Amino acid sequence: MNAFRESLQTLGWVEGRNLVIEARFAEGHMDRLAGLATELVRLDVEVIVAGPSTVAQAARKATATIPIVMSGVGAPVKLGFIESLSHPGGNMTGLASLLPELEAKSLQLLLELVPGLTRVAVLMNPDNPLHDVRDAEAAAKMVGLQLVTVRARSREELPAAFAAIVKAQARAVDIWGDPVFALHRSAIADLAMKARLPTMFKSRLDVTTGGLVAYGPDFVDIYRRAATYVDKILKGAKAADLPVEQPTKLTLAINTKTAKALGLTIPHPLLLRADQIIE
Numbered sequence: 001m002n003a004f005r006e007s008l009q010t011l012g013w014v015e016g017r018n019l020v021i022e023a024r025f026a027e028g029h030m031d032r033l034a035g036l037a038t039e040l041v042r043l044d045v046e047v048i049v050a051g052p053s054t055v056a057q058a059a060r061k062a063t064a065t066i067p068i069v070m071s072g073v074g075a076p077v078k079l080g081f082i083e084s085l086s087h088p089g090g091n092m093t094g095l096a097s098l099l100p101e102l103e104a105k106s107l108q109l110l111l112e113l114v115p116g117l118t119r120v121a122v123l124m125n126p127d128n129p130l131h132d133v134r135d136a137e138a139a140a141k142m143v144g145l146q147l148v149t150v151r152a153r154s155r156e157e158l159p160a161a162f163a164a165i166v167k168a169q170a171r172a173v174d175i176w177g178d179p180v181f182a183l184h185r186s187a188i189a190d191l192a193m194k195a196r197l198p199t200m201f202k203s204r205l206d207v208t209t210g211g212l213v214a215y216g217p218d219f220v221d222i223y224r225r226a227a228t229y230v231d232k233i234l235k236g237a238k239a240a241d242l243p244v245e246q247p248t249k250l251t252l253a254i255n256t257k258t259a260k261a262l263g264l265t266i267p268h269p270l271l272l273r274a275d276q277i278i279e
Contacts, residue, residue: 001023001223003220003221003223003224004049004223004224004226004227005021005227006224007223007224007225007226007227007228008227008230008231011227011228011231012231013227013230013231013234022040022043022045024036024037024039024040026055026179027183028154028155028179028180028183028184030054030127030153030179030180033054033055033057033058034058034061034062036058037050037058037059037061037062037063038062040059040062041062041063041066045066046066046067046233046234047066047067047068047069047230047233047234048063048066048067048068048069049068049069049071049094049226049230050068050069050070050071051070051071051072051073051094051095051097051222051226052071052072052073052074052097052130052177052178052179053073053074053075053079053128053129053130054125054127054128054129054130054178054179055179056068056070056073056076056081056092057079057081057129060081060092063091064090064091065091066091067091067092067093067233067238067239068091068092068093068094068239069092069093069094069095069226069229069230069233069239070092070093070094070095070096070244071094071095071219071222071223071226072095072096072097072177072217072219072222072223073094073095073096073097073130074096074097074098074099074100074130074177075096075099075100075130076092076096076244078100079129079130082244085243085244085246086243086244087240087241087243088239088240088241088242088243088244089240090239090240091239091240092239093229093239093240093242093243093244094226094229094244094245095222095225095226095229095244095245095246095247096244096245096246096247097177097216097217097219097222097247098216098217098246098247098250099130099176099177099202099216099217100130100132100135102202102215102216102250103135103136103138103139103174104138104139104142104143105215106139106174106200106202106215106216107120107139107140107142107143107145107174107200108143109200109213109215109252109270110172110174110198110200110213111143111145112267112270113172113198113212113213113259113264113266113267113270114171114172114198114264116171117145117171117172118145118146118171119145119146119147119148119168119169119170119171120140120145120146120147120148120170120171120172120173120174121147121148121149121150121165121168121170121172121173121174121197122136122140122147122148122149122150122173122174122176123150123151123152123161123165123173123174123175123176123181123188124136124149124150124151124152124176124178125151125152125153125176125178125180125181126151126153127153128176128178130176130177131176131178133149136149136174136176148164148165148168148170150162150164150165150168152180152181153180154180155180155183155184155187158184158187158188158191159191162191162192162194162195162197165195165197166195166197170197171197171198172197172198172199172200173192173197173198173199173200174199174200175188175199175200175201175202175206175211176202177202177203177216182203182205182206185201185205185206185209185211186209186210188206188211189206189209189210189211189258190210192210192211192212193210193258193261193262196262198212198213198259198262198264199211199212199213199258200212200213200214200215201213201214201216202214202215202216202217203216203219204218204251204253204275204276205219207253207254207255207258207276207278208253208255208278210255210258211255211258212254212255212258212259212262212264213252213253213254213255214251214252214253215250215251215252215253216250216251217247217249217250217251218247218249218250218251221247221248221249222247225245229242251275251276252273252274252275252276253274253275253276253277253278254266254270254271254274254276254277254278255277255278256271256277256278256279257278257279258278
């Protein structure tokens with residue numbers, strides 16, 4: 001949000017002078033999203049910024065006329081949000097996240113990090129429209145890993161999910177991007193550490209709170225870029241005519257302190273490739 005506001009200011013939009021931002025946050029309770037989206041529509045805002053996929057989906061259901069700028073939405077064409085990246089159509093545009101497409105690379109990185117890894121767990125939220133187990137299965141097959149799928153909708157369901165991972169004898173866990181998981185990233189990192197499980201996240205922010213490794217788009221940069229879409233729409237552009245951007249910046253972050261606690265040695269070539277190392 002700070003990057004989003006700063007980018008708006010550089011484009012000439014200053015809160016309290018020529019701009020009002022109505023911010024709403026579900027605090028990890030996805031059942032609140034529909035009401036929050038409807039509230040924004042009733043306020044007759046000129047544009048809605050929404051991400052990731054669950055949030056964008058709620059905004060899309062709330063309005064077919066107010067422009068919606070997606071911020072880090074995975075597979076927007078597959079989810080039916082837009083017609084194509086180059087010609088979105090409808091009232092949605094913005095920035096995709098590429099997360100489903102990056103899944104095989106995420107698992108490959110876990111293979112490099114965990115010697116002898118053969119079975120990996122993937123943690124999904126069944127309420128997230130982007131979390132398609134077929135994508136995870138295809139990625140695991142591509143890199144030669146056995147897959148264990150576990151699901152959690154809330155903080156309360158996370159301990160049982162990790163107990164299931166341990167019972168299935170998976171030796172690492174891949175956490176898919178999700179608002180609930182982002183809100184409880186510290187709890188996930190703690191549960192993984194207690195279970196002695198290396199973790200793969202999608203945002204470098206997760207690694208700063210104890211996750212082992214993260215690989216994915218720079219979400220701060222995505223929100224910074226989202227401001228340019230808002231600027232264009234407020235100046236008269238139509239969402240249907242603004243091509244959807246793919247991430248231009250992918251980041252690899254590694255927490256060497258977590259690796260040491262797990263008894264893992266990070267291969268030197270991997271450290272050289274890392275954009276951020278937390279020690």
